[in-house]
Amino acid sequence: EPEVTQTPSHQVTQMGQEVILRCVPISNHLYFYWYRQILGQKVEFLVSFYNNEISEKSEIFDDQFSVERPDGSNFTLKIRSTKLEDSAMYFCASKSGSLDTDTQYFGPGTRLTVL
Amino acid sequence: AQSVTQLDSQVPVFEEAPVELRCNYSSSVSVYLFWYVQYPNQGLQLLLKYLSGSTLVKGINGFEAEFNKSQTSFHLRKPSVHISDTAEYFCAVTPSNAGNNRKLIWGLGTSLAVNP
Numbered sequence: 001e002p003e004v005t006q007t008p009s010h011q012v013t014q015m016g017q018e019v020i021l022r023c024v025p026i027s028n029h030l031y032f033y034w035y036r037q038i039l040g041q042k043v044e045f046l047v048s049f050y051n052n053e054i055s056e057k058s059e060i061f062d063d064q065f066s067v068e069r070p071d072g073s074n075f076t077l078k079i080r081s082t083k084l085e086d087s088a089m090y091f092c093a094s095k096s097g098s099l100d101t102d103t104q105y106f107g108p109g110t111r112l113t114v115l
Numbered sequence: 116a117q118s119v120t121q122l123d124s125q126v127p128v129f130e131e132a133p134v135e136l137r138c139n140y141s142s143s144v145s146v147y148l149f150w151y152v153q154y155p156n157q158g159l160q161l162l163l164k165y166l167s168g169s170t171l172v173k174g175i176n177g178f179e180a181e182f183n184k185s186q187t188s189f190h191l192r193k194p195s196v197h198i199s200d201t202a203e204y205f206c207a208v209t210p211s212n213a214g215n216n217r218k219l220i221w222g223l224g225t226s227l228a229v230n231p
Contacts, residue, residue: 106159
């Protein structure tokens, strides 16, 4: 069964450093998402991406964040200058373009630790 | 705006006992509802969803949920749990009128611990 994959599983970085979290969505899916979960808090929507552009972004997704689909298979989340409060589990998800399904398929997550 | 409340952060239960994980939501528009499960060190997996039609929805691994519009609830149930059901369970909603590119709004999660 096809699945969403994410790398790395755990990333440790120093405050102020740039990080890139990588995701490989399910092939032939058209909609892509990033969510994050700070320890002990709710899963929060960050951004959705369709047709090579951002469809919607949350207030969390400020100028420090960017997303890209550089080669038609990867979907990346870049944090330009990490802060301590960016420490969280980051989940990537993808969804097909079928109108009769609303299922987002999630990857296993990347745990980002900012020191 | 929508919000989701999962009333129990932790639910301990013995193996083969029934379990109910509660989820209530708030929304000014119609919503689609989902339950996801996260096993240790794994991603979020869809258990079941309600889009329309019958309010009793059956999912994988013997779980089911009932949509109650008047009580704005979508509680998850299983008549007899197994040790392997130990996991984190998340309730999520999305507005049904938001087009095809919908974000999910999540509850805080319920940690189900099944003991022998």
